[in-house]
Amino acid sequence: MGWGSAGHKLFDPVARALIEAGASDELKEKTLTDLIPVLQEEDWDTELDSLQNFLDDPAIAKAFANNGILWED
Structure with a gap:
């Protein structure tokens, strides 16, 4: 079972x-690029929900991309 509350x-x-x-x-990019895998190690499974919240911030979107998490339109 994943850790859905890690995002919010x-x-x-x-x-x-x-x-x-x-x-x-x-x-922003450095901090969040480092934070994302730590949360994933704890079974964070709602990364796309958080990514969607910050699609308008290129640095945050890049932090996700740096961890292989991409928003597909």
Whole structure:
């Protein structure tokens, strides 16, 4: 059984905090690229839900892509 709440309880708040703090694209990408596999190791299975929430932020979308998670239109 996957860890569906990792997105809305961990990933999404971290991503939003980075955005609200005015973090550079480089910092957002690096931080979230490193966070994604940690959550996946804990059986995060709703990555696409979180990706969908941040498709308008290229740095965050790239963090997902760096981990092989892509949004298919």
